[in-house]
Structure formats: structure tokens, C-alpha cells
Amino acid sequence: MKKSEKHKKESQLAEKQNEFQIDIGTKLEENLESLQTMLGKPSDLIIREVNIGEQKRKGAICYISGLTDNNLVNNNILKNIQENSKQVSSNMLEQIYQDVIAITDIKKVRTLDKVSYAILSGSTVLYLDGSDTVLIMGTEGAEKRSIEEPQTESVVRGPRSGFVESIQTNITLIRRELKDPNLRIETHEVGRRSKQKLVVCYVAGIVNPEIVDEINRRLKTIDIDFSAGSGFVEQWIEDSFLSPFPQLLDTERPDRFVYSILQGKVGILVEGSPFALVAPVVFNDALESLEDYTQRWLIGTFLRLIRYLSVFIAAFLPAIYVALVSYHPGLIPSQLAFSIAGTRENMPFPAIVEALLMGVTFEILQEAGIRLPKLIGQTIGIVGGIVIGEAAVSAGIVSPVMVVVTALTAVASFTISNYSVAIGLRVLRLALIIIAGVFGIYGIILGYIMLNIHMVNLKSIGVPYSAPFSPKFPSDFKNLFIRPPVIALKERPSYIQPVDKQKINDGGQKDS
Secondary structure, X not given: OOOOHHHHHHHHHHHHHHHOOOEOOOOHHHHHHHHHHHHOOOOOEEEEEEEEOOOOEEEEEXXXXXXXXXXXXXXXXXXXXXXXXXXXXXOHHHHHHHHXXXXXXXXXEOEHHHHHHHHHOOOEEEXXXXXXXXXXXXXXXXXXXXXXXXXXXXXXXXXXXXXXXXXXXXXXXXXXXOOOOOEEEEEEEEOOOOOEEEEEEEEOOOOOHHHHHHHHHHHHOOOOOOOOOHHHHHHHHOOOOOOOOOOOEEEOXXXXXXXXXHOOOEEEEEOOOOOEEEEOOOHXXXXXXXXHHXXXXXXXXXXXXXXXXXXXXXXXXXXXXXXXXXXXXXXXXXXXXXXXXXXXXXXXXXHHHHHHHHHHHHHHHHHHHHHOOHHHHHHHHHHXXXXXXXXXXXXXXXXXHHHHHHHHHHHHHOOOOOHHHHHHHHHHHHHHHHHHHHHOHHHHHHHHHHHHHHHHHOEEOOEEOOOOOOOOOHHHHHHOOOOOOHHHOOEOOHHHOOOOOEOOOOOOOXXX
């Protein structure tokens, strides 16, 4: 079946738009027809024709209903054009640009693709008959989510504001936290069809310029139709897509974002996503929380050590249990060994099957709790875990000790604030269980060695992921496992080679 003339015209215009920029003509009717054809003649495209000046020169304002602020359009554009436009002179468009429009964000363009992009972004355009130049006026005013507390990074003591889907709002939140004139915000565009805005944030004079150049280079290589969130950008520019560990960290917190770029890192914001990205990072960055610094250093150190212990439990505890029960019962204290043996006396499955069964069941419950509505999800997670665990023990499918191990592993995994790291450890945990079930404790040691080899070879925007251990940066050890007093945090991390390494020049102490 042949295409209709309308569809042919739309296809030809779309192809031309992809190949080169289409210039604006001088005839108003033709310009409006080209604009409507380019946009597919949407029902929410508002075109208001007006007569300007004493000569009644034809003009038109165009915008998308719902993307613009109607008050701005009515009061600052339409009303001013009707009441304040002067008599026609040699350059009427310039008069309107200089004296009539009461909007600060206004510019001139001469290509159709820029006009269509501006309208789809919420701007209003003004066409004037006989002119090949169009005025674009910033009137964005679409509905957006209000600033709320982050859902994935809760804190007891700290700011409650979190990023939202509006990139302009997110930039404002960053500027409120960081009033440094050296803050740089570079704009990119991602998505051949979605044309989403992406910004790179860093502090000039602190960040290593080579890191900024490398991130900008990778961002320019992105060639996709649409980015459904910052996760698409993260996966595109990361060093290794085969690693279970994230090489960029995501955060919903403006305070953590600002703290990171003041450390000498680079932040990335993507339009439509409340999750910002921070790079480069090392594995230890995922285990730190900004709340460590809001508490006294002893409390912060205790919380950090608990977090490191929890990571070890979440990754290795089920595997260690399987290895000890299956191959090395002699390593278990006698009383505990007798107790475990008593609970496993009539078990139909070996320990590895029990561990995998409970592990997969827990993953299903956790995933179901996330996807269900919030109140129902919490109920399913708690009740489902209790009911299934109790029923499995009563039916003789798994031992009570295995339920305890699974529960402790689950609780330990919840201490990791970054979801990407936590889910990576979940995958690693299942792999270690299989290795432990086949090779015992030697398999765990072999898996640990392979894990270290992988992390030593992994990089984040060219920075070693295993730093400051390998390569070794002794000056960064003092803020690793122990959170030192604030006055002792004098230097930024050495592994990212910041231009300005000093954070506190006098150690926080003033001469008496």
C-alpha cells in the first residue's frame, strides 16, 4: 500500500531534518505549515495569529500546551505585543526583541530544527511575516515533582532534600549547596530523538582536567534514540560492562554530589532522572556514607566498620556455611557442630541446594517487595519471609541454621546504601555459594583471589578501582576504615590527582 501524500511529506521533512538544518522562510503561512508538518500536527500545538503595529503586520506565536507557563505567554508576550508594539519600522523584529517582550531568556534562530526543539522543550516562538528570523522565548512551566526526601539514601542526621526529574531544579539545588564561582556546568545532548539535556559538573582548580576531558570525550560518543535515565549513560561510558561492580556511583542527594565534586570528582546530571552520577570512584566510595561525617569521629568510625563487616557477611557468609558443613566440619567448634548436625539429620538436600534455594527465595521476595506498592511491598517482604522460612523448616526442606544464615545475610546487605553495589554483591554471593559447594573452603579462597585480580584490573574513567590499595596511596589510608576527626581531613584523595590537594590549610586550628 502506498503512503498518503501527508505521510510522504512528513517522512521527507524528517529525513531532511536528520541530514541538515532547514532554514526558515519569509512567508508566515509556509513557515507555520512546515512547523506543523515537522511536529506531526499535534492537537496540543497552540498557534495564535496576531496583527502587530499600526500596519497590522501578520505574526504568530506558537507553543505546546502543558509544557509552557500560560501566565508568561499571556502577560509577558501576547499582551505586550498587542499593547506595546510600535509602528512598523525598518526592522520590526528587532524592536520586539529589544523593547516589547518582557522575558529575559530570548534569542533569535533561523533554522526549523532549532524552532521545533525549542517548542518541544517548552519555549514559545514568535513568527513574523516577511522575516526569516524567529524569536524563541523561554516559557518553560510544565508540572514537575516537588523536592522530597531521597527514597534510596535515608539519613538520620543530614539534609532532607533530594534530586528530582527536572535538571534545572537539580542544578539549582547544587548551586544552593555550592556557591563557588569556580563551579563549572557543561551541557551535552543525549538521544538522537529525545534530545535530552545532560550536564557535567566540576570545580575548576580542584578537578584533574584529564578526567574532565575523558568524561566529555566518552559522553560525545553516546548515540542512542532515548536515554531512560542516568543508568543508560553510566553503562555507555563505564570502563568494563562485564564487571558486577558499578564504575560510577549514583546518588539522589545534592549534599553527597557536592561533597564528591569538592573532592575532585566529576558529577553528571541527566534530564528526566533524579539520580546523579559521580566519577571516578573506587570500591570504598560505595561503602562510605556522608552521614559518617555528620557524627563524631568515634561514632562515624564505628558505623563505617560495621558497614565493612556487613559487606563481608553479605558476600561470604552463606558460602562459608556451605563449605564448612559440606567439607570441613572439623573447623566448626564441637558443640556448634553437634547442634548443626542435629538440625540437618533428616534434611533431603545437601547444604549447597539449601543455600541456593533460600538465596533465590529471598531474592524473589526482595524483588517483589520493590515492585509492589510501597505499603503492600513492606508487608509482603516481612510476612512472606517469616511464613516461607517457618514453613520450609516445618516441612523439613531447609534447616533452621540455614534460615538464620540467610536472615543475617539479608540484614547485612541492607546496610549498603548504594543499590548498584548491593545488587552486585547479591550476584557475587550466589557465585561464591556454587564455588564453595564444589571446592569447599579452597573454592572460597580461589574465588576471593579471582575477585581481587578482577578489582585490581578494573578502572573507573581510567582510575584504578582498587585504589588506594593497588596502586598504593598511603596518604589516603587514614580516611579508609577509620573516619578521622574533621580537623585531620586536610587533603583530597590522591588517587584522582586533584590540582588543589589541600582542603584545610591550617588543620582547622587557629592560633591563640
